[in-house]
Amino acid sequence: MTDQSQSATRPPAPAKVKILVTADRLFYEDGVHTVGVDRIIAQSHVTKATFYKHYRSKDVLIAAFVAGRDAQARAAVAADEERSNDPAAVLGAIVDGFAAESQRDGYRGCPFINAQMSQLDAAGPVTPAVTAWRTWLRSTLVDLFAKAGSADPQAAADDLLLSRDGAFGGAPVTDPGVADAALHRTLERLLP
Missing domain, CATH: 1.10.10 (Arc Repressor Mutant, subunit A)
Structure with missing residues (x-):
């Protein structure tokens, strides 16, 4: 060896x-x-x-923080996919996860958006780490919407991502149940 x-x-x-x-x-x-x-x-x-x-720097550590959170997100979606072969059910589980995260004690917003907004060097390692997570999440959603029979899975994925971002940003300043309900309504409207 x-x-x-x-x-x-x-x-x-x-x-x-x-x-x-x-x-x-x-x-x-x-x-x-x-x-x-x-x-x-x-x-x-x-x-x-x-x-x-x-x-080497705080930004390298921030990128490692993002990569760790990315790995947790991927593992959660993989577990959702193992529990169900129904893409609509997996999408529902993902939305449940978004809602649960935005309502948990100690919630401080989206760790990925927070990291992106706090990087020290715009050309440093944080943006690629956040972009890798966002690209993976979007492509996962596109794939699930396509399998669920969506007429436009790319638009559906974009709509759900923006709804997620809004819920994660708005949950701390409103009733978290409102964000939860909005996320679930968005998914219901996007599914065929």
């Missing part, structure tokens, strides 16, 4: 995981833009050298 293949299968260093777990919590609870590297270092109980060994 070569050194390269060994490193490809090696799990991430515990300090790297600890930094990311701490950043995920702080970024979401307090806002990506308000949490500094020094605070993450202190709460992760690592040295500055260890932090910068694993994450």
